[in-house]
Amino acid sequence: MDHTKRNTTILIHIVLIIGAAIMLIPFIWMILTSFKTVSESTQVDPFLIFPTHWVTRAFDDVFRKMDFARLYLNTILMIAGRVICAVATASLAGYAFARLKFPGKNFLFMLVLAQLMVPSQIFIIPQYLMVSKLGLLNTIFSLIFPGLVSAFGTFLMRQFYMALPKDLEEAAKLDGCNIPQTFLWIMSPLTRSGMVALGIFTALFGFKDLMWPLVANPEQGTMPISAALAKLQGQYAVDYPELMAASLLAIVPMIVVYIIFQKQFIEGIATSGGKL
Amino acid sequence: MAHNKVENNNTKNANGHKKSMWSIHNRGEMIWGWIFVLPTILGLVILNIIPIIQTIYQSFFKTGAFGRGNIFVGLENYQKMFGESEIWQSLLNTVIYTIIEVPLSIFIALVLAVLLNRKMKGISVYRTIFFMPMVAAPAAIAMVWRWLYNSDFGLINQFIKLIGGTPLNYISNPNTAIFWVAVVGIWSVIGYNMVLFISGLQEIPNDYYEASSIDGAGPIRQFFSITIPLISPTMFFVTVTRVIAAMQIFDVIYMMIDRTNAALPKVQSLVYLFYKYAFVQNNRGYGAAIIVLLLVIIMIITAIQNYAQKKWVTYN
Numbered sequence: 001m002d003h004t005k006r007n008t009t010i011l012i013h014i015v016l017i018i019g020a021a022i023m024l025i026p027f028i029w030m031i032l033t034s035f036k037t038v039s040e041s042t043q044v045d046p047f048l049i050f051p052t053h054w055v056t057r058a059f060d061d062v063f064r065k066m067d068f069a070r071l072y073l074n075t076i077l078m079i080a081g082r083v084i085c086a087v088a089t090a091s092l093a094g095y096a097f098a099r100l101k102f103p104g105k106n107f108l109f110m111l112v113l114a115q116l117m118v119p120s121q122i123f124i125i126p127q128y129l130m131v132s133k134l135g136l137l138n139t140i141f142s143l144i145f146p147g148l149v150s151a152f153g154t155f156l157m158r159q160f161y162m163a164l165p166k167d168l169e170e171a172a173k174l175d176g177c178n179i180p181q182t183f184l185w186i187m188s189p190l191t192r193s194g195m196v197a198l199g200i201f202t203a204l205f206g207f208k209d210l211m212w213p214l215v216a217n218p219e220q221g222t223m224p225i226s227a228a229l230a231k232l233q234g235q236y237a238v239d240y241p242e243l244m245a246a247s248l249l250a251i252v253p254m255i256v257v258y259i260i261f262q263k264q265f266i267e268g269i270a271t272s273g274g275k276l
Numbered sequence: 277m278a279h280n281k282v283e284n285n286n287t288k289n290a291n292g293h294k295k296s297m298w299s300i301h302n303r304g305e306m307i308w309g310w311i312f313v314l315p316t317i318l319g320l321v322i323l324n325i326i327p328i329i330q331t332i333y334q335s336f337f338k339t340g341a342f343g344r345g346n347i348f349v350g351l352e353n354y355q356k357m358f359g360e361s362e363i364w365q366s367l368l369n370t371v372i373y374t375i376i377e378v379p380l381s382i383f384i385a386l387v388l389a390v391l392l393n394r395k396m397k398g399i400s401v402y403r404t405i406f407f408m409p410m411v412a413a414p415a416a417i418a419m420v421w422r423w424l425y426n427s428d429f430g431l432i433n434q435f436i437k438l439i440g441g442t443p444l445n446y447i448s449n450p451n452t453a454i455f456w457v458a459v460v461g462i463w464s465v466i467g468y469n470m471v472l473f474i475s476g477l478q479e480i481p482n483d484y485y486e487a488s489s490i491d492g493a494g495p496i497r498q499f500f501s502i503t504i505p506l507i508s509p510t511m512f513f514v515t516v517t518r519v520i521a522a523m524q525i526f527d528v529i530y531m532m533i534d535r536t537n538a539a540l541p542k543v544q545s546l547v548y549l550f551y552k553y554a555f556v557q558n559n560r561g562y563g564a565a566i567i568v569l570l571l572v573i574i575m576i577i578t579a580i581q582n583y584a585q586k587k588w589v590t591y592n
Contacts (some may be wrong), residue, residue, distance in 0.1 A: 244423065
């Protein structure tokens with residue numbers, strides 16, 4: 001019995017290791033290619049796995065062509081703006097929908113829910129025209145604009161507030177707290193895991209978004225990193241070490257953040273998905 | 277799903293209170309309620325609700341050359357759209373992509389989740405690795421896969437040659453390109469689905485498995501008679517959200533398939549065409565009609581799934 005159990009464990013490990021290899025090989029190949037010369041990367045006979053000399057030529061070229069400091073900054077400001085706005089507005093609305101009584105509540109909540117089933121591209125033309133009319137294309141504002149509020153976040157935060165015990169509010173009321181004080185000092189600190197989940201979700205969504213930045217921030221220096229990468233490919237389609245170097249530089253910061261905060265990332269996604 | 281109960285209680289309380297007079301406290305609560313939802317509602321109206329109406333409205337107009345005004349054309353955009361084989365083909369491409377990506381990614385993720393849902397060394401390492409593509413920019417993912425798929429120098433063909441097979445054309449062959457694009461989609465999303473499934477599996481009480489073991493049920497039998505029914509609400513959620521997301525496929529196609537690639541007509545999705553017409557050719561009216569078509573299709577599919585869930589989803 002114990003013997004079969006150990007065999008099963010070994011078998012499971014083999015399956016998982018093969019799976020993990022398939023997940024990792026593209027990343028490893030990206031790293032290895034980025035340190036090769038162009039001729040090494042396209043060498044067929046003999047085929048090279050590792051670079052014979054680790055050269056940083058591709059990185060030098062990428063740094064010359066792309067202002068990475070600027071691209072990172074744009075991306076960070078976009079993410080920070082969206083996360084702060086989404087968490088703040090969704091917390092307020094989530095609390096109100098979960099705990100306060102006011103006329104029109106159900107109708108307004110239906111309005112929020114309806115957004116979740118709509119393909120987001122349907123908003124893009126009018127959003128583009130709005131930002132364009134304001135004369136704010138190619139700015140940090142235009143990058144943040146579609147993420148100012150979050151229907152999904154409102155729904156998520158409402159779930160977190162509904163799960164909190166009622167007694168807390170009663171106690172706060174007896175202590176003389178009014179509604180904003182109760183929200184700010186008593187209730188919202190208890191939804192920290194919800195705010196973290198929403199923050200991570202919003203950050204990832206913003207980081208991965210491609211169409212909106214391509215449309216709203218087409219000017220070179222104003223792009224976030226995802227759009228800049230898309231533009232680079234159009235220009236230098238054959239220099240794979242360079243493309244891989246740029247891709248690597250684009251994904252490394254987020255992967256480092258992910259590895260440090262992996263528990264929060266995975267739990268954040270699990271709760272934000274599982275809460276729906 | 278347990279939250280539904282809480283929600284019912286809430287509305288019951290709300291109704292109970294409505295009967296009593298609006299005391300000063302209640303009026304305060306009412307005003308604060310409105311103030312608290314105001315930013316979100318205002319934002320949603322400006323960013324989402326008005327744009328939906330505007331996009332539908334725009335689909336009845338033709339955008340004049342050089343950005344000159346809009347000319348009302350009635351249903352002309354729709355007539356043109358339904359007459360174009362390009363649109364039908366891209367609708368087919370979108371559906372094929374979804375049919376490949378969603379079931380396969382759900383199946384693989386479920387298997388991985390079951391394997392990882394146990395006490396064993398290295399679980400968190402595996403979980404971290406499988407989830408990794410979720411934190412990478414799709415533009416970078418598409419680029420590296422394009423390189424792996426390269427028919428002359430790509431890693432995959434080199435490997436095939438090594439084991440004595442015939443190298444393939446992946447994304448330049450019109451007949452198979454959509455499949456290889458879907459493989460990238462599956463690879464990207466497995467970790468996300470897996471994480472949701474693991475959290476669903478953790479809610480299944482261990483007693484169920486122990487009891488069925490005593491009754492002599494093997495792991496495969498347990499998988500179908502305990503795991504699948506009990507995780508079906510999670511599967512339903514994942515399926516609905518994945519279908520909606522897969523129908524909107526854009527990034528990977530945009531990044532992997534060049535405008536000059538002969539396979540493009542057999543790969544381009546509805547959203548790809550939307551982007552092309554609305555923002556590359558600046559024919560916003562036609563672009564709007566395409567995205568309205570997608571909206572209608574997604575709503576129909578979601579409605580069907582909601583109806584069908586009664587047949588296979590078990591809520592306990």
